[in-house]
Amino acid sequence: MTATPSIEILRFNTCGSVDDGKSTLIGRLLYDSKSLMEDQLEALQRSADLTGGGQINLANVTDGLRAEREQGITIDVAYRYFATPRRRFIVADTPGHVQYTRNMVTGASTANLSVVLVDARQGVTEQTRRHACIAALLGIPHIVFAINKMDLVDWSEHRFLEIRAEIEAFLPKLDAFRDVKFIPISALYGDNVVDPSRHTPWYEGPTLLRHLETVHIASDWNLTQLRFPVQWVNRPHRPTDPNLHDFRGFSGQLAGGIVRVGQKVLVLPSGWKTTVREIWTPDGIEPEAFCPQSITLVLEHDLDISRGDMIVDPEQLPGMSQDVQARICWMHTRPLLPGRKFLLKHTTQTVQAVVTSIEHRLDITTFEPRPAPAELQLNDIGEVRIRTSKALIYDGYHTNRMTGSFILIEPGTNATVAAGMLRPPQERAKLEYTDFVI
Known part of the structure; x- marks a missing residue:
């Protein structure tokens, strides 16, 4: 029996200024x-009297909060899923108001493509430039500028x-x-x-x-440098299969590269070298796996490996x-001042x-840096230096978005206070016993 090929998934977000039509576009x-269910269509019809003047308001497909519908703006990030015969889609409707720029960063952080809406009457605004800048900083490789409301400028x-x-001119x-x-x-x-x-x-x-159906995204992932952050040491409790009695694997998501059975790998930060014995996937044991699959690796040697360690290619x-x-x-809302302590994930x-x-701090209007600011305010984008209690194993963000990104967490409240993109490392990992082989 021939396996059914999986349909590629495209993640994209919509952004732009307030009232540029982001939610209406997704609804359309x-x-x-034909991706709305009958109950969704019925809900739209029921909400028509509240926000649509008796007509279906397509923005209500994503603007689910009552405050959003009453004010006619998007506040939270709304995710919707739909599919065509060519591709599956995960779309994030992100807010346009400057007050919610942080929500836009969250919604766009995993996107392959960003759709920036521009009101044909208003033209390019500060938010247009801000969202294009954030999309660039987030390493989103594909961008669409959708010039909306063309009907209001006579096409x-x-x-x-x-x-x-x-x-x-500014790209x-x-x-x-x-x-x-x-x-x-x-x-x-x-x-x-x-x-x-026809207009x-x-x-x-x-x-x-x-x-959206045809844009090429297969090369967006870093498939050249093996990066496997260990999330969980997999030791089945009372396994039903006797062959798994002594099973010990390392589970996580491939953040980069391709891993194959028999491949030599290096464990960081310890520096232990070993070989891949088995690769477990949701479909069973496979000879190889690709980023961004979630897998379990079984290694030839019984090593002391724990959550946070990373398995990499010794040559890269x-x-x-x-x-x-x-x-x-x-x-x-509280400004960032040098010397503050956080948790870094x-x-x-x-x-x-x-x-x-x-x-x-980056000036959104000119895209030029303003050196040595005293602090960073809400929604500011800036360059910082950070000292961590334990060495990070990382790549530059534009080399690998998964190993080059992080968040800062406020210890007392557990609130996420910043999203970060790491600069390329000045030097690669240096190990005391790089050539040590078990």
């Missing part, structure tokens, strides 16, 4: 692609090209995106969202859904240091950390 995508090609030129300063698309749309009426519009004969590109070592440099988005380990200095 789900509605026109003007000149207005579309004017906005496109203004965006293309080189970000130097991050591999793939940029501009699509004229009307989320309210569905033009160029799922179906091509834009001058536009020859794909519809938004067509682009990550960085390993207690002193790191990173860009962070500050998410707390990186891959599968949490360590104590102190922010030793703030190097600069």
Whole structure:
């Protein structure tokens, strides 16, 4: 029997200024692609009198909070799932208000693609630039600028090209995106969202859904450098299979590369070398596994390995240091001051950390750094230096988003106060006994 090939998953987020039509766009995508269930359609009809003036308001598909519906803005990040015969999608509807920039960072942190909406009447705003900048900092490789509400500017090609030129003028300063698309749309009426519009004969590109279905994302993962942060030591309790009586595996998600049975691997920070004996997946034992699969590795030797350790390729070592440099988005109302102590969660380990200095703050208007600020305020993006109680095993964020990202946690409240992107390590891991073989 031939196994059914898995359908690729695309994660994307929508962002932009307030009232640019982000929630309406997602509602239109789900509605026109026939991805809404009957109960969802009934709920939309019931809510029509509250927010739609007797008509279905597609924004209510994602704006689930009563405050969101009453104010007509998105506050929280809403996730929706839908599929077409070509691909499955996980979409995050992220807020547009500057007050909720931190929510946008959260929703976009795992995205393959970002859709930035621009109101054709308003053009490029500070939030347009801010969200494009954050998407670049987060390493999102694909970005779509959806010029929305084209029906309100009489489907003007000149207005579309004017906005496109203004965006293309600042994109080189970000130097991050591999793939940029501009699509004229009307989320309210569905033009160029799922179906091509008869109002834009001058536009020859794909519809938004067509682009989402066909954009190439297979190369977005780092498949060259093996990175396997150990999450759990797997020792089945009273296994039913007698062959698993002495089973000892290491479970987690592959953060990078490809692992194969028989492959030589190195365990950090200990420096022990061994060989992969078995690879367990949800489908059983396989000869190899790829990032970002969740797997269990069984090694040839019985080593002292615990949560937070990382299994890597001996020929491609990550960085390993207690002193790191990173860009962070500050998410707390209380400003960040140098010397504050936090918990830093990186891959599968949490360590104590102190922010030793703030190097600069990024000016969203000019994309230029402002050196040596006294503090970082809510939603500020800045460069910091951090000292940790235990060495981090990491890569630069733009090399590997999974091993190059972290969050800062306030110890007393357990609140997440910052999301961080690590700079590339200045030197790779140095081990006292690199050549030691069991």
